[in-house]
Amino acid sequence: MIENKTTAERENTRLQFEMLLSEISTALINVPHDKIDRELEIALKRLVEFLGFDRSSIYQISGFKVLLTHTWAVDGFKNLERAIPEVQLPWISKTILNNRLIYFSKIDDLPAEAAQEKEFYKKHGLLSMVIVPMIVSTGFIGSVSFGAFRAERSFSSDLLERIRLIGTIFANALQRKMTERSLQDALAEVRSLKDQLQAECGYLKEEIELHFVHKGIVGQSQALKKVLSQIEQVAVTGSTVLLLGETGTGKELLARTIHNLSPRSQRAMLKVNCGALPPSLIESELFGHEKGAFTGASSRQLGRFEVADGSTLFLDEISELPLELQSKLLRDLQEGQFERLGSPRTISIDVRIIAATNKDLNKAVREGSFRQDLFYRLNVFPLKVPPLRDRREDIPDLVWDFVREFEPRMGKTIKNIRKESLDALGSYDWPGNVRELRNVIERAMILCKGSILHFDIQKDQAVHSEISEPFTLEEIEKKHIQYVLNKTGWRIRGRGGAAEILGLKPTTLDSRIKKLGLTRRPSIL
Numbered sequence: 454m455i456e457n458k459t460t461a462e463r464e465n466t467r468l469q470f471e472m473l474l475s476e477i478s479t480a481l482i483n484v485p486h487d488k489i490d491r492e493l494e495i496a497l498k499r500l501v502e503f504l505g506f507d508r509s510s511i512y513q514i515s516g517f518k519v520l521l522t523h524t525w526a527v528d529g530f531k532n533l534e535r536a537i538p539e540v541q542l543p544w545i546s547k548t549i550l551n552n553r554l555i556y557f558s559k560i561d562d563l564p565a566e567a568a569q570e571k572e573f574y575k576k577h578g579l580l581s582m583v584i585v586p587m588i589v590s591t592g593f594i595g596s597v598s599f600g601a602f603r604a605e606r607s608f609s610s611d612l613l614e615r616i617r618l619i620g621t622i623f624a625n626a627l628q629r630k631m632t633e634r635s636l637q638d639a640l641a642e643v644r645s646l647k648d649q650l651q652a653e654c655g656y657l658k659e660e661i662e663l664h665f666v667h668k669g670i671v672g673q674s675q676a677l678k679k680v681l682s683q684i685e686q687v688a689v690t691g692s693t694v695l696l697l698g699e700t701g702t703g704k705e706l707l708a709r710t711i712h713n714l715s716p717r718s719q720r721a722m723l724k725v726n727c728g729a730l731p732p733s734l735i736e737s738e739l740f741g742h743e744k745g746a747f748t749g750a751s752s753r754q755l756g757r758f759e760v761a762d763g764s765t766l767f768l769d770e771i772s773e774l775p776l777e778l779q780s781k782l783l784r785d786l787q788e789g790q791f792e793r794l795g796s797p798r799t800i801s802i803d804v805r806i807i808a809a810t811n812k813d814l815n816k817a818v819r820e821g822s823f824r825q826d827l828f829y830r831l832n833v834f835p836l837k838v839p840p841l842r843d844r845r846e847d848i849p850d851l852v853w854d855f856v857r858e859f860e861p862r863m864g865k866t867i868k869n870i871r872k873e874s875l876d877a878l879g880s881y882d883w884p885g886n887v888r889e890l891r892n893v894i895e896r897a898m899i900l901c902k903g904s905i906l907h908f909d910i911q912k913d914q915a916v917h918s919e920i921s922e923p924f925t926l927e928e929i930e931k932k933h934i935q936y937v938l939n940k941t942g943w944r945i946r947g948r949g950g951a952a953e954i955l956g957l958k959p960t961t962l963d964s965r966i967k968k969l970g971l972t973r974r975p976s977i978l
Contacts, residue, residue: 470615473499473500473503483630486630486634489626490630493626497510503553506606507524507602508526513627514593514594541565543568545567549593554585554586555584556582556613558575558606564911576593579602580600584598585597585616585619587627589721591628638951640940654741664790673846674846677844677847680760680837684710685714693830695833696838697836697838702838704838708765708767710720710725712807715805717764722767725738725768737756737884739781740781740795740908741759743794746795748795753793758804758871762802762804766807768806768809772822779823782827785802785804789801790802806831814832836876840883852875852890852894853870856894857895858904867901867906868904869905869910871906927969931969934962934965935971937954
């Protein structure tokens with residue numbers, strides 16, 4: 454814009470400038486928020502060319518820093534790059550923060566207190582400059598500047614007023630960008646939380662309907678108290694726990710107890726049965742997948758690791774996890790990071806792992822079916838869950854607890870349980886542990902016709918034997934002699950004694966008992 458013009462020319466230039474500002478304002482209003490940066494660069498170019506400057510820049514406040522966010526310069530003139538945010542320009546900072554327009558036709562026009570500014574601008578060859586503050590409803594957000602390097606510029610009051618409008622237009626555009634970006638981020642977070650909540654509710658509903666039927670830990674045995682004491686110690690730490698024990702001992706119940714005693718208890722604990730899912734699906738189940746990641750992936754799905762962020766994930770039957778996924782699990786345990794199937798984006802999470810197995814992981818490591826480094830990572834706090842045969846004194850309490858559970862469902866009321874039935878339950882070895890005991894109680898409740906409950910444990914044992922894995926002859930002999938000894942109260946000699954029932958001499962039976970390592974167990978009553 455040339456100042457030496459006639460009145461008509463100046464009026465025509467003023468109208469052209471106003472039209473340019475109107476076009477820039479309209480473009481910035483209508484463009485999507487993610488295109489505002491590009492539109493600002495275009496606006497700076499048009500303004501520099503129209504006004505006859507050589508360079509224009511936008512600086513924004515970010516926390517305690519001043520950042521150069523947009524710039525454009527005429528070819529052949531080196532930009533100031535990002536030098537200004539790295540130096541101290543105290544006079545300009547103070548003046549612009551007071552919403553005052555800064556301009557000078559010559560560097561010497563700057564006041565004496567702007568000594569640092571004079572030195573800086575002379576060093577970079579700047580001759581004339583205008584700096585416009587950008588103010589929004591929340592306050593000062595930055596400035597837009599125009600500089601001349603080829604020739605000094607003079608500024609009329611009319612030009613300065615219109616240049617001030619540029620600051621208002623740019624400030625409104627940047628505020629809209631920040632507002633809409635914050636809104637988009639908030640909506641994305643809401644969608645993410647919604648997806649997580651829906652997935653969590655679905656998983657939780659599945660757990661309630663299919664698995665979680667026993668809500669309390671029953672028993673006062675020393676073996677159980679020892680386990681509970683260890684649980685209280687580890688629950689609050691957030692450390693990884695490895696539950697070791699036979700099938701049916703209540704490992705999932707103990708995992709829930711650890712979770713409920715932990716700071717994560719406000720969120721639902723999620724469970725994955727590593728042995729119940731085919732290898733082709735378990736990776737997607739654990740880590741999720743993107744739409745189109747594989748045939749049949751019609752939509753994005755969050756994995757249980759992502760859903761359990763901030764909570765606890767129970768990995769049951771961890772020994773069944775395929776080798777190719779064990780390394781990915783190890784990375785999550787070490788770094789708290791993973792990628793969904795079909796996505797290169799790394800997701801960071803905070804999940805506590807409780808794993809469980811009824812297998813010997815040391816043996817699995819030796820056989821090569823389980824990674825040694827993963828075993829060491831899981832084995833931070835191993836917790837041995839006692840089998841039911843090691844806590845026989847808890848059987849009466851467990852029996853009554855199961856009875857009370859089944860009574861409402863079956864419309865029956867049990868007032869007493871026969872002593873010989875409880876004796877039989879206490880003498881049985883319970884290879885299926887608490888789960889087997891619960892099944893025995895349920896069958897007895899179904900068959901019960903009165904208020905006194907009776908168990909036919911011999912029949913239950915026979916049924917179990919039919920479905921169990923084959924035993925060696927020595928195992929069969931040991932189980933049979935143990936059963937007869939328990940049945941006779943360990944009376945070996947005399948009429949009706951164990952030796953007579955087994956068709957052996959008492960001395961022979963004594964030898965067999967010693968050889969097989971059979972011992973008499975105390976009565977539970």
